[in-house]
Amino acid sequence: MEFKEKIKQNYFKILEDIEKACNKIRKDFKEIKILAASKSQSPEKIKVVYDLGIHLFGENYVQEAEKKIEILKDLSIEWHFIGRLQTNKVKKALRLFSCIQTLDRLTLAQEIQKQAEKLDLKVPVMIEINIGKEITKGGIFPEKLEDFIEKIKNFNRIKVIGLMCLPPLEESSEKARPYFKKMRKLFEKIKSYMGYEFRELSMGTSYDFIIAIEEGATIIRIGEALFGKRD
Numbered sequence: 001m002e003f004k005e006k007i008k009q010n011y012f013k014i015l016e017d018i019e020k021a022c023n024k025i026r027k028d029f030k031e032i033k034i035l036a037a038s039k040s041q042s043p044e045k046i047k048v049v050y051d052l053g054i055h056l057f058g059e060n061y062v063q064e065a066e067k068k069i070e071i072l073k074d075l076s077i078e079w080h081f082i083g084r085l086q087t088n089k090v091k092k093a094l095r096l097f098s099c100i101q102t103l104d105r106l107t108l109a110q111e112i113q114k115q116a117e118k119l120d121l122k123v124p125v126m127i128e129i130n131i132g133k134e135i136t137k138g139g140i141f142p143e144k145l146e147d148f149i150e151k152i153k154n155f156n157r158i159k160v161i162g163l164m165c166l167p168p169l170e171e172s173s174e175k176a177r178p179y180f181k182k183m184r185k186l187f188e189k190i191k192s193y194m195g196y197e198f199r200e201l202s203m204g205t206s207y208d209f210i211i212a213i214e215e216g217a218t219i220i221r222i223g224e225a226l227f228g229k230r231d
């Protein structure tokens with residue numbers, strides 16, 4: 001099958017699944033934002049997804065994103081950074097992305113503050129939570145979140161708009177549910193004092209987005225279920 005047709009089918013299947021999950025929790029399915037995770041996907045495929053109506057994309061690598069963003073600059077795409085951000089790439093990342101979803105450490109916050117000051121920007125970020133406390137992953141441990149927020153609260157160039165996570169890979173998607181539940185609790189707890197701009201809970205991938213929506217995700221990040229397998 002032609003890749004356009006395949007992507008279209010994938011998209012409609014995803015919409016169906018989102019609608020089902022939303023019906024289950026009595027939520028309007030329009031409240032769920034789909035972020036297309038486009039790492040290692042071609043600009044041609046990104047254009048197909050864009051034409052289907054997804055205008056929010058996420059990239060993991062600054063250099064790769066830079067090329068694609070240049071090629072696709074005529075489309076009104078909102079680009080989020082969703083990878084591990086090295087401090088020496090912050091300056092470039094701030095020019096390319098409208099949101100950094102993966103603020104995972106204090107040194108990164110310091111660098112964002114510094115570069116945003118120079119560029120005269122206010123940067124929307126999400127704090128990445130290491131919800132499974134995996135040593136191989138970045139992110140703030142759940143019990144350290146409030147302390148972290150306290151540490152960055154005077155960083156006037158950073159606007160925290162939500163939390164994101166990538167839970168441990170399990171053999172069944174249902175096993176991710178307790179992690180998503182924990183994220184939701186954490187989210188609600190700090191939402192009470194973070195102000196109206198704090199409203200996004202970015203969780204769920206191709207594999208477990210239905211469960212993530214049931215547990216309160218506002219943004220789901222879909223890669224392979226939409227584009228097909230990465231090269």
Ligand SMILES: *Cc1c(COP(=O)(O)O)cnc(C)c1O
Pocket residue numbers: 037039060082083166204205206207221222223224225
């Ligand atoms: C790649 C990636 C995704 C999408 O993963 P799929 O399994 O392809 O849906 C979501 N979030 C992050 C942070 C990613 O790196």
